[in-house]
Amino acid sequence: MRETVRRNILLLVMMSFAGLPALGQKPVPPSPQPPRPFRFPEFASRTLPNGLHVIVIEHREQPIVSLRLLVRAGAEQDPPDRPGLASLTAALLDQGTKTRTALQIAETIESIGGQISTGSAWHYSFAAISVLKPGVDTAFEILADIVRNPIFAEEEIERQRQQLLSGLRVQANDPSYLASTAIERVIFGGHPYGHPPEGTLDSIPRLTRADLIAFHQAMYHPNNAILAIAGDISAAEAFAKAERYFGDWPKGEVRAAVISSPAPTHGRKLLVIDKPDAVQTEIRLGKVGIARRDPDYFALQVLNAILASGSGSRLWDVLRRERGLTYGVSSRLEARQQPGSLTVSTFTRTEKTAETLQLVLGELERIAREPVTEGELQKAKNFLAGVFQLRLETPESLATIVLDAVNYGFDYAYLNTYRDRILSVTAEQVQEVARKHYRPDDLAIVLVGNASAFEKEIAQLGPVERIPYTEVDFTRPDLKREKPAVIAATPEAIARAQGILAEVLRALGGHEAITGIRDVSIFGEVTVSTPFGEFKGEQRMFVQWPDRLRTEVELPQMRLVQVLNGDVGWVSTPMGTQEVPAPLVKELRAALRRFFFQFLQAEGQPGITVSYLGSETAEGKPADILQYQDGEHVFKLYVETASRLPLKLTYQGTDPFSGTRAEFEELYLDYREVAGVKYPFRTVTRQGGKRFAELVVSEVKLNAGVPEELFKKP
């Protein structure tokens, strides 16, 4: 009976439709054909006697074979003061082995149309080679060689360092990079996950060959690695080649640090990185999320897709579709061995900063408050399941998925049921993980942009901390470049400094001789050795008391002149002569104060306080430290205790290339006598601990007169 009834209703419905005019009815898209059943592509797996785990994925559509070797030696293993070590080590793998130079490796692979790449992630480093089928033996041979026998030649380290630093200098000016890097620091602080895995402008110069070799020896062992072979090759052939090229790689002891779980995010932290020339504000919100094996993984993926995954996701609709506030918004779940980060990223024009941020916070609140609708749940799940399937199309991305799963301890059954796990997430589970993981009160927020334009509006969201982008140091957990600690000068410290300075003057040739100096001319050869290669040039420097300074540098390609004359300054380069802007004049004046005979005459000068800070070993010698304070300009002079000669001077200056603040040291060497006064004939300038410039003096003239016109702007 029920059957009949139902049929009747159906008939009724159909009839009523038939009676309606077709107009006004919106046609609906055609329904799908039945799908092909899903099955994750099969792969074969075997462990060699030396512990190397080998995975083979046959994929015969194109005549290509891809090899990818993964070593559990990622950025999480970087020592706290050495961000970038895993990354630089990986970058050096294909830059020379015991039997092949960097160019030979590149030439060999590129000649057969192959592609080679090395790099690192949080949990692993990798080396990968893809070749056309005829080149498969070459690929195995080179891959085994670069992973097992990298030579880490000094010259190649310098080359890679140079590339890296140039890249980081560009990125130090890129608001998107600044925001993405800063949010991780704010979320993780001093935990290993907080540092930039690629290293920082401050850490990269510090990494040494010994660091790289030690890292390689501690980590790169077959029993700490997985090799995936994917493409146009049979499993039998692939295993045979793995055995042939990697079988004699000896097992080793892996010395890896244990990574602890990061502290959960509590409270709201709001950091503004001020970049006054920005036209857009980069916005990041984030917190500590979950580990890769956390049972919440699938529900959080779905939650993320509902929040921000293009059209029809909440943040996209609110920010882009409805208001045109942004071009893009994304939500990212970084699940690692330990809980990684959960972040939302977007950007907007400066004047819409507060509005956009408020809208994002509102959506985070809403998703924890109300259950998601069945429609958005279904769409998000289908999207994730579908995208997973699309990623299986090429052997490389298939191999990446398999390696990632195996690396986190998952097996074939897990991958084969991955789609089903996504598809079985319920609305309740989504709301539960939203409540658990997205409390807007426990959130780190980073904004990079023109702070003065939006600072007032965001003040209501919580206490705001502001750092100029030039002062950001990603090496430090608090992101703030260490300010030279200014120690309040006590009368005792000032008196003691006076005593030491008097002894210094005596050691250098006497109080009268030094304080009587009114002009100095110095001639010599300067070598500027950035990590980017060296160049030499003639240098001439003229100082006239009280406030005139002229420096000329003659390089093979050009002549540079820099002049300070009281309150004005100018520079002359092959591009022409330019007036120096006011803030730079201040820097030039500071440089003049740090000039050898000027700081020696500091005593009794108004505004300058010299105080004794203490004694310590510097450059391998016992030394007394004097702090010079002149307004906001502070530097330290190290005086060798035994000889009473100035040993070095340390100060903060501007990195001429990136415009960011950096630590500089000036070492005084090779004291010689000129007209009864001792002067260091060799000066080495170090930046971030690395030699930056060296001046070898050939002639010094004291009180010989300096022509007036040298300080006049041409």
Next chain:
Amino acid sequence: MRGRKLITMALLLGFWTLAKGAPQLVPPPLSFHVATLKNGLRVILHEDHSAPVINLQVWYHVGSKDERPGRTGFAHLFEHLMFKGSKNVGPEEHAELIKSIGGVDNAYTTEDVTVYWQTFPSNYLEMVLWLEADRMASLAITEENFRSEREVVKEERRLRIENPPYGRVLEVLYANAFDVHPYKHIVIGSMDDLNAATVEDVREFFQTYYVPENATLVIVGDFDTRQALAWVEKYFGHIPRGKRPIPRVTVKEPPKTRERRLTERMNVPLPAFVAGYYMPEDGHPDAYPLKVISRLLSVGQSSRLYRKLVYEMRIAAGVFGMGNFTEHPNLFFAGAVLNPGHTPEEAEKAIVEELERLKTEPVPARELEKAKNQMIAEILFARQSNQGKADALGRAAVLLKDPGRVNTEVQRLLAVTPEEIQRVARQYFTETNRVVLTILPQHAEERRATR
């Protein structure tokens, strides 16, 4: 299949060919069907059942060079508007539907074309055809969503051009390289022109360029050609042709008689040098040796510019030497971003030396073979995905005017000789035939002071 021209391309190229005595792997030919509907819509299909996935693209033969004066950036703005709804599809519903079936979609605009693409599970082909046909047949744009989408595009301009270091380099270079040809403005256009655009412009642009005879539909993946063509006819067949002929850019940039040089200060941390040499359009006989030159100069660590400027001299952080191959004559770029302490003059000298070497010394056989092997590999790597194949088919059909060139291009590249390379180097890499841009950093302090 009535009234349709159905051609089956069966190419007889050998899988393995012998080149210079060494075995060389050549991409197997891509077989495909071409059909043209009565209304002029061209359809190109390639079946590949290795995964239950399809990539479908609609190529409209209109790009930024077709924009009228005062409306730069319009073709790209229009691309955004194609997601804002049509007669039977709500605003952004197209993208939402693709997403909800587990697919991905997007679009891009170049100087010459606007391409809409999606990759999706193959059982949804009929639905995707319905969606694409609906937005080819109709556009439902309101003043409100036009204005809000224009703000999105302006954000995109800020993101790509105004905010990042080096973002403005190409804009400045092109503005100075071309006087009359519309390639003088970049695809994203200017803020002023974006602000000036109106809904009326949108309608006119749609009626002029978004007509079936100006479109090419490319379908690659897991489907049955016969069935697919039946659906194409069903959903696209009724869309009428445009009412007037499609306007085409005919203006030609006059040859240059002297070098152009300019220096710009930008908010960049490192100086850079870029030279743009005028060169012919894609598909021109000289384009092939120029593509080989691109490889020789800057692809891979063993390429000439990389090796010299980055590796040996260590004066550059990065180098480039490649052509922007488009439908009309464009530029071949050679340039470098300098390392700290080095000048654009040093880069210019080293780069010009390398370009001169191409003129005076024949490229050694081994090096030429390396470049060719790389190009073959690149084609094969791209063909691993349906999208890669569809890109290649679309490009051959629309930009090279013949889908068959998807298979003959590689032969043409492999035939390039050392003599040809010398000849084109002599012809194009000359002082009078170039525009030179030197980029100098504004000092950080100056940047702050001048705000």
